[in-house]
Amino acid sequence: MSSKESYLRIVHITKTFGTFVALNDVSLTVNEGELVCILGPSGCGKTTLLRIIAGLEEQNVGEIYQSGKDISRLPPRQRDFGIVFQSYALFPNLTAAENIAYGLENRRVPKEKIRARVAELLTLVGLPNSGPKFPSQLSGGEQQRIALARALAVSPGLLLLDEPLSALDARVRVALRLEIKRLQRHVGVTTIFVTHDQEEALVLADRIVVLNRGRIEQVGTPEEIYRSPATTFVADFVGLMNFLPGRAGDRPDRVYCDRLELRCADLHRLAPDTPVTLAIRPEDVRVSHIDPSAPNLVRGRVRETEFLGSFYRVTLTLDGVETARLIAEVSTNEIRDQSICPGMTLPVSLPPDLLRVYPEFARVSQ
Amino acid sequence: MNGSATSVLAAPSVVDSRLSRQRVHQRLGVEGLLIRLLITLFAVWLGAFLVLPLLQVLLRSLQSKTGEFVGLANYVAYFATPAISRALGNSLYVSIVSMVVTVGLALVYAYALVRTTMPGRGILRTLAMLPIFAPSLMQALAFIYIFGNNGIFTRLTGINIRLYGSTGIIMSEVFYAFPHVLIVLITAFSLADARLYEAAQALGASSRRIFFTVTLPSIRYGLISAAFVAFTLAITDFGAPKVVGGDYDVLATDIYNKVIGQQDFGMGATISVLLLIPAVLAFIIDRIVQRRQVAQVTASSTPLGPKRHGRVTQAVFFAYCLLIVGFILSVYGVVLVGAFAKNWPYDFSFTLKHFDFYSMGGYKVLWNSLQMATITALIGTILVFCSAYLVEKTKVWAQGRSVVYLLSIMPLAIPGTVLGLAYIFSFNDPRSPINFLYGTMGILVLSTIVHYYTVPYLTATTALKQIDPEFEAIGASLDAPFYRTFWRVTVPMALPAIISIAMYFFLNAMVTISAAVFLFVPGKELAALAVMLLDDSGESAQAMAMSSLIISIGLGARVVFYLLTRGIERRSQAWTRR
Numbered sequence: 001m002s003s004k005e006s007y008l009r010i011v012h013i014t015k016t017f018g019t020f021v022a023l024n025d026v027s028l029t030v031n032e033g034e035l036v037c038i039l040g041p042s043g044c045g046k047t048t049l050l051r052i053i054a055g056l057e058e059q060n061v062g063e064i065y066q067s068g069k070d071i072s073r074l075p076p077r078q079r080d081f082g083i084v085f086q087s088y089a090l091f092p093n094l095t096a097a098e099n100i101a102y103g104l105e106n107r108r109v110p111k112e113k114i115r116a117r118v119a120e121l122l123t124l125v126g127l128p129n130s131g132p133k134f135p136s137q138l139s140g141g142e143q144q145r146i147a148l149a150r151a152l153a154v155s156p157g158l159l160l161l162d163e164p165l166s167a168l169d170a171r172v173r174v175a176l177r178l179e180i181k182r183l184q185r186h187v188g189v190t191t192i193f194v195t196h197d198q199e200e201a202l203v204l205a206d207r208i209v210v211l212n213r214g215r216i217e218q219v220g221t222p223e224e225i226y227r228s229p230a231t232t233f234v235a236d237f238v239g240l241m242n243f244l245p246g247r248a249g250d251r252p253d254r255v256y257c258d259r260l261e262l263r264c265a266d267l268h269r270l271a272p273d274t275p276v277t278l279a280i281r282p283e284d285v286r287v288s289h290i291d292p293s294a295p296n297l298v299r300g301r302v303r304e305t306e307f308l309g310s311f312y313r314v315t316l317t318l319d320g321v322e323t324a325r326l327i328a329e330v331s332t333n334e335i336r337d338q339s340i341c342p343g344m345t346l347p348v349s350l351p352p353d354l355l356r357v358y359p360e361f362a363r364v365s366q
Numbered sequence: 367m368n369g370s371a372t373s374v375l376a377a378p379s380v381v382d383s384r385l386s387r388q389r390v391h392q393r394l395g396v397e398g399l400l401i402r403l404l405i406t407l408f409a410v411w412l413g414a415f416l417v418l419p420l421l422q423v424l425l426r427s428l429q430s431k432t433g434e435f436v437g438l439a440n441y442v443a444y445f446a447t448p449a450i451s452r453a454l455g456n457s458l459y460v461s462i463v464s465m466v467v468t469v470g471l472a473l474v475y476a477y478a479l480v481r482t483t484m485p486g487r488g489i490l491r492t493l494a495m496l497p498i499f500a501p502s503l504m505q506a507l508a509f510i511y512i513f514g515n516n517g518i519f520t521r522l523t524g525i526n527i528r529l530y531g532s533t534g535i536i537m538s539e540v541f542y543a544f545p546h547v548l549i550v551l552i553t554a555f556s557l558a559d560a561r562l563y564e565a566a567q568a569l570g571a572s573s574r575r576i577f578f579t580v581t582l583p584s585i586r587y588g589l590i591s592a593a594f595v596a597f598t599l600a601i602t603d604f605g606a607p608k609v610v611g612g613d614y615d616v617l618a619t620d621i622y623n624k625v626i627g628q629q630d631f632g633m634g635a636t637i638s639v640l641l642l643i644p645a646v647l648a649f650i651i652d653r654i655v656q657r658r659q660v661a662q663v664t665a666s667s668t669p670l671g672p673k674r675h676g677r678v679t680q681a682v683f684f685a686y687c688l689l690i691v692g693f694i695l696s697v698y699g700v701v702l703v704g705a706f707a708k709n710w711p712y713d714f715s716f717t718l719k720h721f722d723f724y725s726m727g728g729y730k731v732l733w734n735s736l737q738m739a740t741i742t743a744l745i746g747t748i749l750v751f752c753s754a755y756l757v758e759k760t761k762v763w764a765q766g767r768s769v770v771y772l773l774s775i776m777p778l779a780i781p782g783t784v785l786g787l788a789y790i791f792s793f794n795d796p797r798s799p800i801n802f803l804y805g806t807m808g809i810l811v812l813s814t815i816v817h818y819y820t821v822p823y824l825t826a827t828t829a830l831k832q833i834d835p836e837f838e839a840i841g842a843s844l845d846a847p848f849y850r851t852f853w854r855v856t857v858p859m860a861l862p863a864i865i866s867i868a869m870y871f872f873l874n875a876m877v878t879i880s881a882a883v884f885l886f887v888p889g890k891e892l893a894a895l896a897v898m899l900l901d902d903s904g905e906s907a908q909a910m911a912m913s914s915l916i917i918s919i920g921l922g923a924r925v926v927f928y929l930l931t932r933g934i935e936r937r938s939q940a941w942t943r944r
Contacts, residue, residue, distance in 0.1 A: 058389055077845060
């Protein structure tokens with residue numbers, strides 16, 4: 001995590017639309033130069049939060065501080081931010097260069113300097129020759145680069161990106177997200193990136209904020225979010241996850257799944273037999289190269305295999321577990337080496353340090 | 367797994383209900399103040415020139431001739447005198463009949479234009495729009511020349527259709543409303559979702575069944591809107607009943623007769639209120655229906671294009687359209703011949719003598735009209751577009767904006783004669799602070815702008831809605847004041863709409879008489895008024911001549927606007943090309 005000091009502080013923001021609660025007591029600190037992704041399903045309030053930071057919506061309660069200054073009551077124009085929308089929102093009647101120059105002209109920058117700055121930004125986003133073109137003559141990816149350049153032109157203290165890649169083709173999306181990361185590092189601007197795409201968030205973010213139903217579920221680095229999801233929602237939303245119904249054991253490092261007793265490193269402090277949800281990622285379920293003395297070793301039966309190129313997705317049932325199935329991701333090589341096929345039985349290991357225990361009840365259907 | 371662990375896990379968001387009433391209000395700043403000021407100005411302007419005058423009418427309807435408060439005595443007197451109250455029934459009768467006939471005729475015509483592949487659809491559409499360019503009393507005059515006691519049809523066939531009275535009024539209203547209704551129905555047909563038809567065909571439905579189960583339901587809102595347009599135009603029209611109504615009284619002419627003929631302002635106001643009621647009712651029904659329609663059109667619907675029908679069917683549609691266009695053209699032909707013939711219908715030799723307008727002081731009226739229409743188009747367009755922008759695109763002061771919105775769509779329900787009378791009450795009072803406007807061109811411009819305010823306002827709103835709503839946010843983030851983004855981005859993008867708004871104001875200002883008939887003073891007559899005055903004084907050939915000049919100016923203006931639009935489109939081609 002960045003050790004720099006905090007740049008943006010969001011304090012107890014609540015926002016309602018009629019009876020609908022878009023944001024419920026959201027607090028968050030963003031450090032200087034950091035890229036924070038706000039991740040969540042549609043309708044979770046992530047765009048609303050971004051718009052409140054920009055001043056495009058008024059919050060019901062709560063304050064926002066930007067570099068120590070209270071900006072909660074400032075209209076958008078008096079705040080210091082650049083913004084990029086999913087729709088690009090380039091002015092269609094102005095050329096790419098005029099779009100980029102738009103903010104500079106408002107600040108009465110001399111013409112010569114504007115020209116130089118526009119050229120610099122066009123080069124920065126990799127479109128040095130597109131200045132005289134109109135937005136309609138550019139591809140979606142190019143338009144979004146120009147939109148980014150326009151937002152950066154006035155050197156804002158804060159860059160707000162509202163699902164900037166969602167309207168683009170998959171290939172362009174992957175290329176442009178790397179570009180954005182590179183640009184953000186280069187310019188060093190504090191950035192908030194709103195997305196519903198967990199992969200995007202994992203690749204881009206210094207820290208991810210997972211938002212659900214107007215509440216923050218978890219804040220952490222991409223590794224923390226992926227490795228130790230704080231709630232079943234985060235576990236389910238980010239990456240793939242197996243959920244198994246379980247009960248707490250009589251020791252903190254013991255849980256039951258149906259008739260199976262398992263060890264877990266994720267210690268619980270629950271009374272025995274309290275319902276829990278066990279979770280393990282498909283790539284953490286081992287079916288080969290297993291040490292026979294390893295803990296949590298179970299006999300499993302292969303039900304289905306699904307070919308996905310570099311790996312197979314294998315559906316398993318476990319001895320002693322009638323209530324759930326388990327999915328394992330197994331590399332194509334291992335499948336070949338062990339000639340795994342539907343119907344065969346094999347040892348399955350659920351490493352205790354990768355097994356997570358959630359005290360809530362999770363409804364899992366497969 | 368795979369996101370199927372549903373989010374029942376998350377705690378339901380419950381917020382103290384007091385919080386939802388709370389709001390952190392942003393500081394206004396100079397810009398916020400400016401926007402509020404502008405919204406206030408628009409509300410005050412519409413309040414002063416629309417609401418207050420109408421209140422005056424309401425107030426005067428409760429007063430006697432001498433200005434004492436008499437309660438509902440005027441209304442009692444109105445309904446107690448069958449000779450007067452007959453007009454209410456007459457008005458409703460001619461309006462409903464013309465509504466049914468117009469919508470029926472236009473429905474088939476619109477279907478033929480949008481759905482069939484018959485030849486000449488473009489030109490048939492253009493020619494059907496011709497009646498928009500003429501004052502409503504022109505076709506009434508032309509009908510007299512054709513079907514009147516001495517009309518050419520009557521003389522040739524010996525059949526007298528007894529034009530004067532309801533027949534003539536209905537014919538004129540149908541002719542007058544046809545293009546307006548046609549526009550609404552063409553839009554309705556074009557919006558229909560092709561996928562529904564494909565589904566119906568795939569299920570093997572007959573074309574008759576498709577028409578009743580898919581076509582009619584999908585255009586029902588358009589039909590209601592069209593009916594509203596036809597009804598309102600007919601019940602509020604003043605020109606046609608004035609010329610061809612004979613002793614068949616309707617509300618719109620009754621107001622005029624009471625006020626101008628008998629100087630009975632109280633009774634004039636009473637009849638105005640009675641005329642307002644059906645107009646306002648129709649308006650409210652239409653608004654409710656319109657709101658529903660928005661939900662019906664989804665982004666994913668596929669527009670339905672023309673489709674080849676059976677040869678006989680297409681031929682029937684084509685013949686039908688030719689018949690209607692032929693009728694429209696012959697009416698215009700009669701106006702032209704009437705304007706240039708020495709003595710219709712006895713002597714058809716060519717003359718220009720009807721064009722000297724000696725009794726009207728020559729061409730001054732035409733010049734007045736041109737001047738009035740130009741100023742109206744200019745000021746009206748600016749006012750309409752700026753107010754629509756403030757309501758649609760600014761974010762501050764929702765209450766203020768909804769007041770301006772409401773006041774902006776109100777004029778659609780206000781008959782021109784009522785507005786004219788209302789302006790007399792407001793302006794012709796020496797104590798009124800705006801009295802100085804009385805008898806000037808200014809009052810004519812004002813009344814015309816207010817009278818025709820709603821349609822351009824809705825046009826502007828639609829155009830603004832199509833512009834990316836984030837432009838204002840982008841502008842603010844780049845430190846641009848709202849008026850700069852307005853001028854550099856919004857106006858250029860909405861230019862085609864702005865031009866069509868200006869054209870709408872101009873054309874209507876050229877042909878309007880209903881409000882102006884109360885407001886002109888000698889020396890400030892307008893051309894369309896002159897048509898009425900000339901007809902009144904028996905100079906119907908000169909009235910025809912004047913009408914043909916008005917139509918020429920309208921068509922000329924249309925060409926100018928067309929070229930302007932073309933020019934703009936060419937200039938903006940660079941940024942609209944995909």
